[in-house]
Amino acid sequence: xxxxxxxxxxxxxxxxxxxxxxxxxxxxxxxxxxxxxxxxxxxxxxxxxxxxxxxxxxxxxxxxxxxxxxxxxxxxxxxxxxxxxxxxxxxxxxxxxxxxxxxxxxxxxxxxxxxxxxxxxxxxxxxxxxxxxxxxxxxxxxxxxxxxxxxxxxxxxxxxxxxxxxxxxxxxxxxxxxxxxxxxxxxxxxxxxxxxxxxxxxxxxxxxxxxxxxxxxxxxxxxxxxxxxxxxxxxxxxxxxxxxxxxxxxxxxxxxxxxxxxxxxxxxxxxxxxxxxxxxxxxxxxxxxxxxxxxxxxxxxxxxxxxxxxxxxxxxxxxxxxxxxxxxxxxxxxxxxxxxxxxxxxxxxxxxxxxxx
Amino acid sequence: xxxxxxxxxxxxxxxxxxxxxxxxxxxxxxxxxxxxxxxxxxxxxxxxxxxxxxxxxxxxxxxxxxxxxxxxxxxxxxxxxxxxxxxxxxxxxxxxxxxxxxxxxxxxxxxxxxxxxxxxxxxxxxxxxxxxxxxxxxxxxxxxxxxxxxxxxxxxxxxxxxxxxxxxxxxxxxxxxxxxxxxxxxxxxxxxxxxxxxxxxxxxxxxxxxxxxxxxxxxxxxxxxxxxxxxxxxxxxxxxxxxxxxxxxxxxxxxxxxxxxxxxxxxxxxxxxxxxxxxxxxxxxxxxxxxxxxxxxxxxxxxxxxxxxxxxxxxxxxxxxxxxxxxxxxxxxxxxxxxxxxx
Numbered sequence: 001x002x003x004x005x006x007x008x009x010x011x012x013x014x015x016x017x018x019x020x021x022x023x024x025x026x027x028x029x030x031x032x033x034x035x036x037x038x039x040x041x042x043x044x045x046x047x048x049x050x051x052x053x054x055x056x057x058x059x060x061x062x063x064x065x066x067x068x069x070x071x072x073x074x075x076x077x078x079x080x081x082x083x084x085x086x087x088x089x090x091x092x093x094x095x096x097x098x099x100x101x102x103x104x105x106x107x108x109x110x111x112x113x114x115x116x117x118x119x120x121x122x123x124x125x126x127x128x129x130x131x132x133x134x135x136x137x138x139x140x141x142x143x144x145x146x147x148x149x150x151x152x153x154x155x156x157x158x159x160x161x162x163x164x165x166x167x168x169x170x171x172x173x174x175x176x177x178x179x180x181x182x183x184x185x186x187x188x189x190x191x192x193x194x195x196x197x198x199x200x201x202x203x204x205x206x207x208x209x210x211x212x213x214x215x216x217x218x219x220x221x222x223x224x225x226x227x228x229x230x231x232x233x234x235x236x237x238x239x240x241x242x243x244x245x246x247x248x249x250x251x252x253x254x255x256x257x258x259x260x261x262x263x264x265x266x267x268x269x270x271x272x273x274x275x276x277x278x279x280x281x282x283x284x285x286x287x288x289x290x291x292x293x294x295x296x297x298x299x300x301x302x303x304x305x306x307x308x309x310x311x312x313x314x315x316x317x318x319x320x321x322x323x324x325x326x327x328x329x330x331x332x333x334x335x336x337x338x339x340x341x342x343x344x345x346x347x348x349x350x351x352x353x354x355x356x357x
Numbered sequence: 358x359x360x361x362x363x364x365x366x367x368x369x370x371x372x373x374x375x376x377x378x379x380x381x382x383x384x385x386x387x388x389x390x391x392x393x394x395x396x397x398x399x400x401x402x403x404x405x406x407x408x409x410x411x412x413x414x415x416x417x418x419x420x421x422x423x424x425x426x427x428x429x430x431x432x433x434x435x436x437x438x439x440x441x442x443x444x445x446x447x448x449x450x451x452x453x454x455x456x457x458x459x460x461x462x463x464x465x466x467x468x469x470x471x472x473x474x475x476x477x478x479x480x481x482x483x484x485x486x487x488x489x490x491x492x493x494x495x496x497x498x499x500x501x502x503x504x505x506x507x508x509x510x511x512x513x514x515x516x517x518x519x520x521x522x523x524x525x526x527x528x529x530x531x532x533x534x535x536x537x538x539x540x541x542x543x544x545x546x547x548x549x550x551x552x553x554x555x556x557x558x559x560x561x562x563x564x565x566x567x568x569x570x571x572x573x574x575x576x577x578x579x580x581x582x583x584x585x586x587x588x589x590x591x592x593x594x595x596x597x598x599x600x601x602x603x604x605x606x607x608x609x610x611x612x613x614x615x616x617x618x619x620x621x622x623x624x625x626x627x628x629x630x631x632x633x634x635x636x637x638x639x640x641x642x643x644x645x646x647x648x649x650x651x652x653x654x655x656x657x658x659x660x661x662x663x664x665x666x667x668x669x670x671x672x673x674x675x676x677x678x679x680x681x682x683x684x685x686x687x688x689x690x691x692x693x694x695x696x697x698x699x700x
Binding site: 192195196200202204205207208209211212284288291292295296298315319320321324325328329331332336339 | 510
């Protein structure tokens with residue numbers, strides 16, 4: 001079985017980090033951060049991850065067809081901020097600004113974001129334009145700005161990555177903890193379930209479910225999460241199996257601490273290290289799967305622009321190289337950054353684990 | 358060995374039932390059953406006659422008739438039992454799309470996908486094992502670090518990006534025309550061609566899909582190989598071999614290599630499921646008539662019998678891969694006994 005690989009590969013590695021010296025002040029996490037920082041490549045990955053998070057967070061301020069600041073008919077507006085208020089139901093658009101094209105307002109003074117388009121702005125007069133100062137990464141078949149689509153697409157990718165992995169962690173850690181803690185027949189049953197999940201052609205199941213259910217981001221998050229928890233469950237189980245037999249756990253049980261408390265208060269914090277690594281790698285995996293799904297036209301609604309959906313257009317309009325180069329590179333850099341962070345964390349947190357998957 | 362084989366085969370049964378049960382429930386609990394889809398005109402095939410008949414009768418009547426025809430009027434557990442029973446005779450039913458027997462459609466396409474996947478597995482091993490040997494014999498050298506880094510970066514390249522870039526830049530768009538963008542053979546391919554011409558034509562068409570399916574496997578396998586070799590190199594018998602004056606070459610290839618190849622066969626089991634998923638993408642992009650493309654088309658057409666059959670076949674292939682790698686492991690390493698399997 002595959003578990004024998006990780007065992008033998010783990011035994012293969014002699015690692016200097018196994019000291020896991022937790023030095024005096026600050027505790028485990030500041031120590032982890034201190035040692036993580038020493039690995040420059042992983043640190044670079046971490047900065048890329050932060051950069052992408054900032055872009056996703058401020059997508060509306062980087063690419064938007066509304067201006068930051070607008071002087072119109074003697075009044076001052078902040079349309080982007082106002083659109084948030086309107087979205088939350090706290091405000092409304094003044095009559096002269098309802099459904100207007102802000103770029104065509106006459107005698108208006110406005111400051112636009114660096115990329116003055118939204119991914120949904122269709123402009124049939126500018127289809128498939130190559131990159132220029134006006135459209136950084138060109139336009140697609142419907143004249144939508146690719147750069148804007150990518151900036152807003154990063155939101156979809158990252159949120160799917162995080163939520164899907166969140167679901168996977170909840171399922172995986174619970175099942176793994178139960179299997180590892182109770183052992184015997186519970187473990188046998190749960191391990192059978194792991195084996196079943198490992199034998200399922202996951203991607204095929206994913207495209208089936210994605211095609212059968214109505215397209216929706218939330219369903220995509222859920223199904224990716226529900227098919228990707230096995231790795232985490234196995235790590236958690238193995239850690240629980242190991243820690244359960246340590247003296248401090250035995251004494252906690254002897255003192256009459258309830259099972260649940262032993263599991264989640266005493267064992268779990270010590271079992272988290274390998275889970276954290278697989279969480280980071282899992283985010284990359286979920287982003288990859290999401291982009292493959294939307295590449296195949298499944299999962300997210302068709303009108304939503306994602307990195308995968310732009311790539312799909314590239315595979316049919318092959319002269320439009322900009323549709324292939326930029327969104328693919330975005331997926332690549334994102335995935336690579338998460339992998340680097342994950343590998344860096346693995347070295348710092350868990351010297352016994354080796355191998356890429 | 359034979360008792361081990363029997364035990365392994367018996368253990369496959371509950372796993373297989375579990376896998377198909379999950380697939381079956383997913384497909385039948387999803388909203389909208391095939392009869393409704395057929396009524397809505399969502400299904401092709403024998404629709405014409407059915408719809409004209411439908412015009413006279415009520416829609417409900419037609420629905421219940423179709424449900425009966427597909428066996429959908431029975432409770433789910435019984436439907437599953439019937440499906441299992443039919444499976445035993447390789448009867449996957451008829452496709453909803455064109456009313457052909459599903460098994461016929463699948464068996465036509467199995468060779469293509471198996472060819473692709475076997476070639477990619479071979480390529481992964483042929484590239485990654487020497488890389489791993491090089492890295493382990495030159496640990497922490499520039500070459501070691503560079504190959505590890507390149508393999509790692511390749512591992513992060515998304516398949517859909519690599520394939521799209523290939524289609525755009527080297528498959529005869531506005532740029533280079535080095536490889537064909539689609540299909541498995543040239544249009545003018547004929548069986549009358551001399552052997553070498555058939556071979557080069559096929560190789561030319563297979564090259565890109567096979568490379569695409571395998572490049573992300575290099576990193577994992579070469580690193581396992583490196584770790585495994587370093588482990589063996591640290592053992593006493595290798596020191597002994599060195600101490601008695603054997604040339605480094607003999608030590609590496611005769612003593613270390615043999616022992617460190619053992620765990621590598623198990624990687625096969627972890628590569629296989631990924632390959633099947635990759636086939637869907639690659640066969641769709643390069644229009645290769647294999648199982649992956651059939652799966653994608655059937656999923657879009659909601660052709661339940663075909664989808665379920667494909668799901669089963671790829672689950673079987675995965676289970677088979679795991680079984681084969683376990684057996685290989687037991688074969689090369691007699692210490693591995695069924696009862697003492699480490700977990």
